[in-house]
Amino acid sequence: MKCKWCVCDMDGTLLNSDGLISIENESALKKLQEMGIEVIIASGRTDLMMKSYIKQLELKGHIICCNGGLVKKIETDEVIYKKLIDKETAEKVIKYCFENAVNFLVYTIDMVYSNSENQRAKYYENLNSSLSQEFRIPIDYIEYAEIDKLLEKDIFKVLIIEKDDERKDSIARHFSDVTELAVVTSAKGLLDIMASGVSKGDAIKKLSEELKIDLKEVIAFGDNYNDLEMFEAVGFPVAMENAVEDIKAHSKFITRSNDESGVAYAIDNLFLKHKQS
Structure with a gap:
């Protein structure tokens, strides 16, 4: 070929x-x-x-x-x-995660944001300690009260981390009804949420x-x-x-x-x- x-x-x-x-x-x-x-x-x-x-x-x-x-x-x-997740929809996703104790990462153009006590974010922090400065992943933590500040950023994706399959499937069903979103499993325990059509x-x-x-x-x-x-x-x-x-x-x-x-x-x-x- x-x-x-x-x-x-x-x-x-x-x-x-x-x-x-x-x-x-x-x-x-x-x-x-x-x-x-x-x-x-x-x-x-x-x-x-x-x-x-x-x-x-x-x-x-x-x-x-x-x-x-x-x-x-x-x-x-x-x-x-x-193609970005629109601000209103991103707000709904992030608030849902906080209100339901769901671990998440938010991908923006220059930073990865996480809820506190998220083990996946801690993994990347530990990884950073073994990497030179140019390869380190920029990570910051946010609280519920800081959602408005986060929404000032362009948001490409929200990654849901949920090891329990039943709970992950329930989250997927919840967001699959949102027409502004595309929802897909990318690996075991991971759910990717992007703008519709992505x-x-x-x-x-x-x-x-x-x-x-x-x-x-x-x-x-x-x-x-x-x-x-x-x-x-x-x-x-x-x-x-x-x-x-x-x-x-x-x-x-x-x-x-x-x-x-x-x-x-x-x-x-x-x-x-x-x-x-």
Whole structure:
């Protein structure tokens, strides 16, 4: 197949269970870049959480963040596309979280906000202690009384952290009735809330229109429900062995798991070997 872009989800796909990019995945993606193929990370994360990975892979093109709510040019930090949660709707979501003791993170252009005593935020704080200043994730904590101050920011996504499946499903049902919102599971215990219409697939379409790229010439890797629209948009979707069944059903190839460098395995066997022959 002709390939112009290789688009990779991060958690559960490009990253292993330790949150690292394996040497094999790094090598395979760098080989693609040497061949003139752009490697694009498409993640539910904000780019503030991806700086070290961008550096490791030496990416120079574009990045899709917040499940498609934000698309940026890496080298210039230029915003190519963005879609925000409107202020009134964001207020309802954040108030619901405070009033129902739901842990959350709010992604803005320059800061990640959290409720206090949120263990996921504490994890990022601990991670920061091992990172150099340029790669640290900016985190701040807010209280209920500070919601108005937070709403002065552009909000791309609210991440709900809830390990109890029944409670998470209940929260998802509550917000799925809000027409201004898109709600999707991105990993076990995580619920992503964005503006209506936001998806990785929609972001890829907008970027391809901007750069005149035929999506039939795009390969994409993913593992969870927030990758579904991306799989439907591209020419060659590849599911991880650890992917949910809906993603596997929409794939053209199922590679090894994220803990077995599945991205590299697929690139080597479906693309690089063919090129070398």
